[in-house]
Amino acid sequence: MWLDAGPGTLGNLQKHIEIEQLTAVVLTHEHADHWLELPVLYNAIRHYVMCGQIPVYGTMGTLELAKQMCPALDEAFIWNVIADKSRQTIGDQEWTWAQTDHYVETMASRVDVGQSSFVFTADTGPNWDVKELGDSVSLAIAESTFLSHKEDEGILHLSARQAGELGRKISADHLVLSHLAPGEDRDQHQIEASEVFDGRITVAAAGDKYSF
Secondary structure, three states, rough: OEEHHHOOHHHHHHHOHHHHHHEEEEEEOOHHHHHHHHHHHHHHHHHHHOOEEEEEOOHHHHHHHHHHHOOHHHOOOOEEOOOOOOEEEEEEEEEEEEEOOOOOEEEEEOOEEEEEHHHHOOOOOOOOOOHHHHOOOEOOOOOOOEHHHHHOOOOOOOOOHHHHHHHHHHOEEEEEEEOOOOOOOOHHHHHHHOOOOOOOEOOOOOOOOOOO
């Protein structure tokens, strides 16, 4: 599974699997930093890898943009539109989506495999209730775009403090802070989240592996 295809992620993906080994792609929303590697995958499938169509689960807005950049979209992908409260079984994984508090239609994801689970917030402001996806998760990957001094600016992203509160709210065993804005201090994000969340906290980095 490839969850969000932002720029540069296809190269990282191929360090672990071949393109033809992909089961599916999940795209949480249409902002470029979350899906713009899909047209690169499209070209790779059509001209080099020559594998079968790969299922994609994404919002309607993302689909409309993808059609503009991938004119023969159906030759590479089988698109499945996801929306608030959508559910899908993909292999041995149970996926559930919930719409977040963001500028465009955006889907947070919950994945359950046996007794383990993780939540990926995608992008969201503070007015989304993560408990729409349940609680008691093994792993929560939460956006932590800025620090708390910017919370009063009304930006529809989370601060490190808010990410920590989110992890506490769903009783996460492990909280991973992701989506830090350029120039943010990684250590300060960890410190701020730890003031409200007393479990394990990691600041995401390319190449890291997380179990759940």
